Amino acid sequence: MAKIELAHGGGGRQTQELISRFFHHYLDDPEIRKLDDGAVIGDQVFSTDSYVVKPLFFPGGDIGKLAVCGTANDLAVMGAEPQFLSLGFIIEAGFDVADLGRILCSIRAAARRIGVRIVTGDTKVVEKGKADGLFINSSGIGRIRFPGGNRLGMDRMSEGDRIIVSGPLGCHGIAVWLARNEFRLQSRVVSDVAPLWPLIRSLLDFPITFMRDPTRGGLAQVLNEMASGGRHIGIEIDERQIPVSAAVRTVCDMLGFDPLVLANEGRVVVVVADAAAEAVLQTMRRHPLGRQARLIGRIVRGHPGGRVALRTTLGTERIIMPPVGELLPRIC
Amino acid sequence: MAKIELAHGGGGRQTQELISRFFHHYLDDPEIRKLDDGAVIGDQVFSTDSYVVKPLFFPGGDIGKLAVCGTANDLAVMGAEPQFLSLGFIIEAGFDVADLGRILCSIRAAARRIGVRIVTGDTKVVEKGKADGLFINSSGIGRIRFPGGNRLGMDRMSEGDRIIVSGPLGCHGIAVWLARNEFRLQSRVVSDVAPLWPLIRSLLDFPITFMRDPTRGGLAQVLNEMASGGRHIGIEIDERQIPVSAAVRTVCDMLGFDPLVLANEGRVVVVVADAAAEAVLQTMRRHPLGRQARLIGRIVRGHPGGRVALRTTLGTERIIMPPVGELLPRIC
Numbered sequence: 269m270a271k272i273e274l275a276h277g278g279g280g281r282q283t284q285e286l287i288s289r290f291f292h293h294y295l296d297d298p299e300i301r302k303l304d305d306g307a308v309i310g311d312q313v314f315s316t317d318s319y320v321v322k323p324l325f326f327p328g329g330d331i332g333k334l335a336v337c338g339t340a341n342d343l344a345v346m347g348a349e350p351q352f353l354s355l356g357f358i359i360e361a362g363f364d365v366a367d368l369g370r371i372l373c374s375i376r377a378a379a380r381r382i383g384v385r386i387v388t389g390d391t392k393v394v395e396k397g398k399a400d401g402l403f404i405n406s407s408g409i410g411r412i413r414f415p416g417g418n419r420l421g422m423d424r425m426s427e428g429d430r431i432i433v434s435g436p437l438g439c440h441g442i443a444v445w446l447a448r449n450e451f452r453l454q455s456r457v458v459s460d461v462a463p464l465w466p467l468i469r470s471l472l473d474f475p476i477t478f479m480r481d482p483t484r485g486g487l488a489q490v491l492n493e494m495a496s497g498g499r500h501i502g503i504e505i506d507e508r509q510i511p512v513s514a515a516v517r518t519v520c521d522m523l524g525f526d527p528l529v530l531a532n533e534g535r536v537v538v539v540v541a542d543a544a545a546e547a548v549l550q551t552m553r554r555h556p557l558g559r560q561a562r563l564i565g566r567i568v569r570g571h572p573g574g575r576v577a578l579r580t581t582l583g584t585e586r587i588i589m590p591p592v593g594e595l596l597p598r599i600c
Numbered sequence: 601m602a603k604i605e606l607a608h609g610g611g612g613r614q615t616q617e618l619i620s621r622f623f624h625h626y627l628d629d630p631e632i633r634k635l636d637d638g639a640v641i642g643d644q645v646f647s648t649d650s651y652v653v654k655p656l657f658f659p660g661g662d663i664g665k666l667a668v669c670g671t672a673n674d675l676a677v678m679g680a681e682p683q684f685l686s687l688g689f690i691i692e693a694g695f696d697v698a699d700l701g702r703i704l705c706s707i708r709a710a711a712r713r714i715g716v717r718i719v720t721g722d723t724k725v726v727e728k729g730k731a732d733g734l735f736i737n738s739s740g741i742g743r744i745r746f747p748g749g750n751r752l753g754m755d756r757m758s759e760g761d762r763i764i765v766s767g768p769l770g771c772h773g774i775a776v777w778l779a780r781n782e783f784r785l786q787s788r789v790v791s792d793v794a795p796l797w798p799l800i801r802s803l804l805d806f807p808i809t810f811m812r813d814p815t816r817g818g819l820a821q822v823l824n825e826m827a828s829g830g831r832h833i834g835i836e837i838d839e840r841q842i843p844v845s846a847a848v849r850t851v852c853d854m855l856g857f858d859p860l861v862l863a864n865e866g867r868v869v870v871v872v873a874d875a876a877a878e879a880v881l882q883t884m885r886r887h888p889l890g891r892q893a894r895l896i897g898r899i900v901r902g903h904p905g906g907r908v909a910l911r912t913t914l915g916t917e918r919i920i921m922p923p924v925g926e927l928l929p930r931i932c
Contacts, residue, residue, distance in 0.1 A: 277725025307719035387639035393609025407739035
């Protein structure tokens, strides 16, 4: 590895390697090494994400909505109520002020919907040709709301736990990708970008052991991180239960994409003790964002660095590997 | 204003206009409207800054040291001990991994020197030509350490308070600017980039009313923000007392720069009650970063939106206006 490549930002295996083999050589704080979506500081969670999505506007959202929801969701899946956000804008000279206004509008709308306060910010401008319109960083602080100081974590998952996904997969990845219009495909796919806290808040009283939003690298990445991050576990998934909309499946079939590696920005994977799984599923389904929630699999006995097995619709079994390569770059 | 221009990122009047007339139209949280270097949340301060400095390496530092010191300093001037930092990297494909390693090295060194923990991060990669090597966002959380919950603020400054600057001005701006090598000027100017908390910590027991680090827009910008943000005050500065190194003055004279608008990344402007000013000055001078600290002026009676008057070396008076235009772009 002599040069950074696009694949290092794809969220799959190369991203993990860059972070765990290279960044962690220099940055060795125990919190940063956990590879969670944020750091736990007392009863707070602190998280950061930069957004470089291309194009800036896409069906269902824009970079502003994404910047608010994405960081708020990182807090939410750590069990924290999003409270405070910062915004850092890097703007290319020549950027249209009207477009900036539209983006600020959706930032405001998304923040109000979640009830998060945008309390501090920064603006930098670089010369024309030195950025791609607009990049936004948002960092966030949330307060952990799980009762009794219950901490979520991969190390808390155990054999028999059930795995739930909150809704159809791949809408965000496909919507952004089609908005680039490189293939001039018509489709009704709309990004799923949405704030997860209102849904997650309704689950606080259940024996949930782990949550994660399947963004870059999709469900395949999250399941593989779970299998290798958990203690002597493996994962079994039932392909028939994985929710994918007909529109997303059509585009995937045409272009050879795998819905399991597509990015989502308003979906959550929930791991919960078997006995409570049905109740969690029903609770999620009563929420607009969880109406199509499905039980997709379970934690099984495994070994360190366990694997993810998919029971296919044909009844055969295949191993889901961590996604590799560029995938769809700049999806968030 | 139809397009964003470089001047909107310069830290001077256009930046203030973009923020206060445009951003604040959409983002109206009381904390963000204060135009402080960070938001006060209970006994914490939360701050963010993106770094787009060009070139990435310059005499005295690099973008990594800048990203750690800059955000930590924003916390420090709010009276908060820097505790936790996040880092968000936006990397252009093709970036040299060895350079990234050097930058991570100085990030680690700066964080250790301050005692701040880097607890969370994010990495995005964009295509070649869509960024300029590397941009870094750092956001930080600090804990307010002034005794008795004393809050610093422009509204706390009053007539008679003295103004101290901690060291010679303009080194950072000149060092970065010369490192671009556009004028092939030889100079020994080294950036002042440094963490201010160790110096500021020694001042906690004094009746300080306001602090600010004069970064983009330099001392001229900070003094004008003070004059317009304070309550019915004006500011008088004695030009003879403003510390500027001979090397910086030489470059300024050759190129027509004004040291008062140059960026600093390791200097602080301190406003303190008159009775304690001499003690604060002596305390600062015992610290390596404050050895050349100087009393440069005072808060005088004024009017809302007061002005900054400079008593020149010739005995005449001139008004220091907020800096305007592009100044030196991408200095941080």
